[in-house]
Amino acid sequence: MDFIDTPEPIIGRPKANAVTFKDHKFAPSGDATATFTVGQASKSGAAPIRWQQESFCLLSNPAAMPSNLFKQDMHGEDALHVRDVLQWKTPALSALVLLGGGFCALAGEFILRGDHTVTPLKAMSYLVLGDLAVNTLRSMVSAQWQDKAAWSTSSAIAAMAEGAKQVVFKVARGHDDLLAAKDPVLTLRLAGGLCLLALLSNIFSMWRLICLAFFGAFAWGVTWDMYGVQISSHVHKAIDALQERWQALKLSRRSKAAALAAASLCIWTSTGWTMRLQVLLLGALTVRCNLKPAEVDAIITRAEPYMHSAKKRARRLSVVASDYVRRHSFGPAQAKAHET
Numbered sequence: 001m002d003f004i005d006t007p008e009p010i011i012g013r014p015k016a017n018a019v020t021f022k023d024h025k026f027a028p029s030g031d032a033t034a035t036f037t038v039g040q041a042s043k044s045g046a047a048p049i050r051w052q053q054e055s056f057c058l059l060s061n062p063a064a065m066p067s068n069l070f071k072q073d074m075h076g077e078d079a080l081h082v083r084d085v086l087q088w089k090t091p092a093l094s095a096l097v098l099l100g101g102g103f104c105a106l107a108g109e110f111i112l113r114g115d116h117t118v119t120p121l122k123a124m125s126y127l128v129l130g131d132l133a134v135n136t137l138r139s140m141v142s143a144q145w146q147d148k149a150a151w152s153t154s155s156a157i158a159a160m161a162e163g164a165k166q167v168v169f170k171v172a173r174g175h176d177d178l179l180a181a182k183d184p185v186l187t188l189r190l191a192g193g194l195c196l197l198a199l200l201s202n203i204f205s206m207w208r209l210i211c212l213a214f215f216g217a218f219a220w221g222v223t224w225d226m227y228g229v230q231i232s233s234h235v236h237k238a239i240d241a242l243q244e245r246w247q248a249l250k251l252s253r254r255s256k257a258a259a260l261a262a263a264s265l266c267i268w269t270s271t272g273w274t275m276r277l278q279v280l281l282l283g284a285l286t287v288r289c290n291l292k293p294a295e296v297d298a299i300i301t302r303a304e305p306y307m308h309s310a311k312k313r314a315r316r317l318s319v320v321a322s323d324y325v326r327r328h329s330f331g332p333a334q335a336k337a338h339e340t
Contacts (some may be wrong), residue, residue: 086221098218105211112207188285195278253290260286 088094110116118126138145151157181187200209224231251259260283267279287297 083221086217087225088222092216101214105214108207109211112205184285184289188282188289191278191282196284198274198278256290257287272309 084090085094085097111118135145135149138149142148147153177189178186197209204212262285264279269277271279291299
């Protein structure tokens with residue numbers, strides 16, 4: 001690697017450094033040049049070097065450049081992933097996370113089901129009283145206690161609000177990707193998983209399900225690290241065997257619909273309304289997965305006029321309801337003035 005332009009030393013410079021170099025490794029028939037920005041060092045010592053691609057010009061043989069040449073940085077190479085923690089890549093950190101999770105599980109179990117008299121409302125009252133006590137003490141010993149006690153001007157509150165905003169947007173994007181029913185197969189799988197989760201909620205509480213998922217993730221990480229290849233092979237063989245047997249039946253669409261209707265009817269007659277609605281949704285999604293695009297378009301074409309009619313009726317009912325509320329809320333005088 002030949003450095004074309006090297007600025008003065010990084011340590012002590014007030015601004016970032018632009019470093020330009022030439023590399024012959026990925027361009028056998030030519031030269032590759034690139035310019036990067038290197039972050040300056042702090043007073044306490046050398047800061048982590050951050051790489052930012054500004055320009056890259058491959059003089060010849062562009063196909064020789066690897067696709068991920070600039071996708072990795074010095075922070076991303078050593079980035080810690082959840083999978084590494086679950087697979088005990090760093091035993092000390094994994095043990096610390098496991099012990100911390102175990103302590104939180106025991107503490108939560110004691111708070112929710114322990115032998116104490118603290119209710120959620122009482123706990124909230126205690127927290128508010130504690131904040132009031134701290135602010136009262138500040139008002140007695142500090143002249144600028146109002147600035148320290150204020151939440152509206154706190155940088156921590158602003159950071160929390162920004163984080164909450166990002167979380168809300170991520171939830172919205174997740175809803176659009178998973179729950180907008182764009183892919184029928186994905187929607188069917190999600191519906192099946194949610195129905196299974198609803199069945200498990202009859203046995204376990206939400207907190208115990210979270211604890212089981214936490215400890216199960218660690219156990220699964222170790223198991224997958226040791227026997228992942230064998231497990232994947234057996235699962236694929238089982239799925240292939242089931243698919244072969246299902247295809248060997250050579251059932252027509254009418255036979256599949258009859259089998260689905262019979263199974264749904266058996267579940268419908270032996271369960272409650274919540275399970276019936278779940279079966280109805282799963283059956284509708286199964287039918288949707290087996291429909292052809294032309295059939296879906298035909299259904300939409302026939303259903304759209306009825307949907308427009310329903311929307312018009314809903315708007316009319318909304319106008320009538322709002323007028324009724326206005327008449328009974330403001331009296332006849334205001335209603336007549338509104339009509340004029």
